[in-house]
Amino acid sequence: MRRFVDDEGRAWDVVLGRESWGALYALFVPAxxxxxxxxxxxxxxxxxxxxAYAELMDADEARIADLFRNSTPKES
Numbered sequence: 526m527r528r529f530v531d532d533e534g535r536a537w538d539v540v541l542g543r544e545s546w547g548a549l550y551a552l553f554v555p556a557x558x559x560x561x562x563x564x565x566x567x568x569x570x571x572x573x574x575x576x577a578y579a580e581l582m583d584a585d586e587a588r589i590a591d592l593f594r595n596s597t598p599k600e601s
Contacts, residue, residue, distance in 0.1 A: 527582065528556060529589050535562065539589060541578050542566065549577035551592045552599065565596035 529537045535555065542552040553565040569592075571577035584592070 527589070529553065529586075529593060531590075531593060537565075537593070539581065539592075541569075541574070541581055543574065549574065551581055551589075551596070553593055553596055563598040565593070566599045567592040567596040 527539045529539050531537065536557050537553040538556045540552050540554065542550045544550070549569045549571060550566040551569055553567075555562045555564070569577045569580055571580045
């Protein structure tokens with residue numbers, strides 16, 4: 526897990542998620558008190574779980590910000 530702060534100053538925990546059909550996502554989960562925003566997700570391009578985890582953990586802040594900007598609210 527890693528922490529990301531968006532342009533509005535909101536903190537997000539960024540974790541790796543997997544859909545039932547195998548797609549891998551960066552999940553942005555509101556962090557801290559008052560986290561009322563919905564969980565957001567961005568599709569990762571990695572072929573497997575280990576590669577996706579490495580992609581997410583090794584990404585610089587600019588890449589994480591790009592994933593966040595391209596993320597969409599996760600359906601419940």
